[in-house]
Amino acid sequence: MIADADVAAIERATLAAVGVTDPVEIDGWLVARNPGPIRRAASAAPLSHAASLTDETLARIEALYDERALPAAFRLGDSVGLGAARATLAAAGYRDEQPTLVMVGEAAGLAGLSKQSAETIDKPDDGWRSVFLGEGFDPAEGVHRAAVLARAKDAVFARVQEGGSTLAVGVASLSEGWASVHGMRTALQHRGRGLAGGVLSALGEAIASRDVPRVFLQVEEANAPARALYARAGFVTGWRYRYWINS
Template sequence: MTSLSPADIESLERATVAAVAPPEVLEIDGWLVALDDGTISRAKSAVPLRHDLDASALSQVEAAYRDRGLPPAFRIAEAQGLKPLTAEILRRGYHSAQTTVVMTAPAESVAALAAPFADLLDRPDEAWGRVFLGEGFDPADGAHRVKRLSAAPDALYGAAREGGQTVAVGVVTFGFGWAGIHGMRTSIDRRGAGLASRLLALFGAAAMARQVDRIFLQVEESNPAQNLYRRAGFEEAWRYRYWR
């Protein structure tokens, strides 16, 4: 498991929220409060910027959501220093779901994973967005992800194409000293063809070109893509749960 400093944790959390471009973000006594009414959980939950934050500002965070007609939601790491905070959230009646693994890797190892045969776009094109709306994906969620990821600041968009068709996509964002990989999607009929490896390598090379030497991503605990990410040099930094 990768050990990160408090400054690294804060910068990674800031980069995570920036990448999904919520329409409003507040800072409240050690919390980064993302406010949105869409489908991306990271864009509509509050996260501690430290792994030793107490519950003193919890009511203020809840009020920020309720004042905007939004349900309060939290994204809390499974860290020893956050156990009292988690206990208070549980006491207030929240329930946890969607355990997610935060992983980090050196850009060099990600770039070496495969031959990066994919296009790197400054802006997503229509074909890139259609992958999110393809068979097997929720169309409402897909449309919202396209909207938010297209608005991510300082982002590049990867597209793997076959026979003139875009069949796998992803995003790499830059900020706060990190490159972040998001929105990895492969068309159902092309899964297992190594397309995700090509995109990861492309993003690793893009990070190196910008002299950004570390990359993060987040993946649900049950997602077998973790195996691919580990082959690319990613290691677990921490896990978190959403509380709603």
């Protein structure tokens, strides 16, 4: 069970990592309104897993999205305490999709995950960014995501290189007493070699050296290989959420 204080910290840290600089808080909801393909940066999330969502609050949040000509979207956990909020959205014509897990663990677990050679860098270079543009990734989404993650405050970047080419990358952003792992990418032709484990280990060592013991990450529930990797590092599911959009 995740305490409400940690739920709020994780939600705020999530937005800090994906470049949201002006979130709005309304009645216990954190509203992010950044345009672009990163859904966490363009959705509203509760700061407690017992938050209410009245019709009035829903209307106020929708008005905030209207101000920026963006569709209203929500990230809502599956907890019992949010049942009434889910019912409010369903009654207003919203539907849920893309079940995603928030997994929590310790930096020490990441640090000991793999012996695969990897390194950390202070700032992403062209090689780090190039992994987001490789085969199997949407190039427009990749350009946007790499640029956003590169701007994350108090972040550490990791990579695996061979022969001068960058094959796998990731980033950890430190905020709100947590480290959040984002942007895990491995070049398509090099998947299955354990490179992601090396990236996570390098990030874990860097996080531990900064005396931030707690780490979280988010992974789509359908991504079984990634979930298995994180489980080997000792991560457990804190909660499941779904995006709610107006159909």
